[in-house]
Amino acid sequence: MRVCSYEHMRFLLPGVLLGTLLVTSGLSQTAPVAPASASSLDVISTDLKALLANGPRVAGSESIEKARGYLEAQFKALGYETRRDEFTYGRFDDLGSDVRVGSRTIAGNALQGSKGAEVTALLALVSGVGTPSDVAAANVRGKIAVISRGQNVPFAQKARNALDAGAVGVIIVNNTMGELRGTLGGTLDLPVLGVSQADGALLRSGDSVTLRVRTVDRTVRGANVVAYKKGVTAPEILFGGHMDSVVRAPGANDNASGTAAVLDVARRVANTPLSARAYFVLFDGEEDGLRGSRAFVANNSAATRGLRAMFNFDMVGVDVTPLAVGGTDSLSQAAQRVIPSLQVFRDSGGSDHGPFIDAGVPSLFFHRGIDVNYHQPGDVTADPTLIRDATDTALKLLDTALPSAR
The missing domain is CATH 3.40.630.10 (Zn peptidases)
Structure with missing residues (x-):
């Protein structure tokens, strides 16, 4: 369904x-x-x-x-x-996307419309649900923004706000049990990954991670x-x-x-x-x-x-x-x-x-x-x-x- x-x-x-x-x-x-x-x-x-x-x-x-x-x-x-x-x-197919934190690999799902890319950078945890003020307060420039899923802010808007603030990638964490899948409603020049609530809890501000978003249009x-x-x-x-x-x-x-x-x-x-x-x-x-x-x-x-x-x-x-x-x-x-x-x-x-x-x-x-x-x-x-x-x-x-x- x-x-x-x-x-x-x-x-x-x-x-x-x-x-x-x-x-x-x-x-x-x-x-x-x-x-x-x-x-x-x-x-x-x-x-x-x-x-x-x-x-x-x-x-x-x-x-x-x-x-x-x-x-x-x-x-x-x-x-x-x-x-x-x-x-x-x-x-839009995900060929296997994840985020690597040290020796741990956390599997996720590329959001439809995401750019395929591999980026290594520090994490910046965003408080709130990814509004422009939330993102600005987290200082995401040059970093990978970690944003919680929130019903009042669409995925695309969260990612766009992070991109505008200088983020090089985005990880969206589910706010309910299970994997996170979704769409940006169009294309965005930024790798965007969805992860489960449990996996999102393992991410910490200041960690150096490698975000791999591997996608193909077929x-x-x-x-x-x-x-x-x-x-x-x-x-x-x-x-x-x-x-x-x-x-x-x-x-x-x-x-x-x-x-x-x-x-x-x-x-x-x-x-x-x-x-x-x-x-x-x-x-x-x-x-x-x-x-x-x-x-x-x-x-x-x-x-x-x-x-x-x-x-x-x-x-x-x-x-x-x-x-x-x-x-x-x-x-x-x-x-x-x-x-x-x-x-x-x-x-x-x-x-x-x-x-x-x-x-x-x-x-x-x-x-x-x-x-x-x-x-x-x-x-x-x-x-x-x-x-x-x-x-x-x-x-x-x-x-x-x-x-x-x-």
């Missing part, structure tokens, strides 16, 4: 309910789907193991290509046809996997989730869990009328800015135009909070009327449903919150029972809720 730093534009359909959208399309007239069972949960476990077998599924990597091949084979075994929707985009070739029954060109419902993860994160919850959920739905409806009205799409490049879903919406206008709803699964395999839905307000509210225990949150459109909402497609986003291993090497487990609960909920909204909404 990609967390946006801005409030995404939301498309709302006042007065349009989940039932009126999908009963009108006939999607409620489906055969019963298989209930949860030990064997079906074992299949989800097998999917998760296969997706995690080759390490982080970074867009453009060999690992995601292997995952793509596995997913295509699963869809084809269920009687679906598959295709790859390919696209390209530019990406072209990524991405490919969405699209599955459908033969002859389906104008789907009425699209089940989607992203299959890529970030560097160093195996991506079990984010988002092998959502990928497995889409595959689980495809299995359960494979022999029902719903399968002849649906697309199942596994997006690439979500972590790089919703690249795959944006490309799908841009290049599949005919299919998108006929969609009555898009269901997006992202991070549904770890029980941070009970399953909740976001997305188009009218759909979220209708879903909660059908399942009163279902939580509703107002999201920013920061996952693959966002481009569909922008294109006028009512969408639901199934999500369980941000867990402690989000975008971390520890993202190695997801619970098949929770994944099945998400698909049960989605199918209940189609098969059980709609008749009552007439």
Whole structure:
């Protein structure tokens, strides 16, 4: 899942309910789907193991290509046809950046837009959050400024203030647990590294350090996997989730869990009328800015135009909070009327449903919150029972809720 730093534009359909959208399309007239069972949960476990077998599924990597091949084979075994929707985009990649303090090496992440450079200089710890007065008081000229992350001062402004004050590099320290990743929103002629809160605590004013920021701009070739029954060109419902993860994160919850959920739905409806009205799409490049879903919406206008709803699964395999839905307000509210225990949150459109909402497609986003291993090497487990609960909920909204909404 990609967390946006801005409030995404939301498309709302006042007065349009989940039932009126999908009963009108006939999607409620489906055969019963298989209930949860030990064997079906074992299949989800097998999917998760296969997706995690080759390490982080970074867009453009060999690992995601292997995952793509596995997913295509699963869809084809269920009687679906598959295709790859390919696209390209530019990406800023960190080749391995760090700061060396004596014999200790502290790994970090280059902020997108940072200059690649190696600089040896003294550290200057900046009190506050990097305002011009904070930086001036720290005397950063000719030094590497160490600045705490702060919500009221963007990364770019912290770095710009340090550059204007004569700093030769910047280290931004996270103010919460975990790694710090981010963007400067443009290019800056200064090496800027993000480090964790724990690692930042090891840095001291006056220490001589070597800051190494190693970056490259490259072209990524991405490919969405699209599955459908033969002859389906104008789907009425699209089940989607992203299959890529970030560097160093195996991506079990984010988002092998959502990928497995889409595959689980495809299995359960494979022999029902719903399968002849649906697309199942596994997006690439979500972590790089919703690249795959944006490309799908841009290049599949005919299919998108006929969609009555898009269901997006992202991070549904770890029980941070009970399953909740976001997305188009009218759909979220209708879903909660059908399942009163279902939580509703107002999201920013920061996952693959966002481009569909922008294109006028009512969408639901199934999500369980941000867990402690989000975008971390520890993202190695997801619970098949929770994944099945998400698909049960989605199918209940189609098969059980709609008749009552007439």
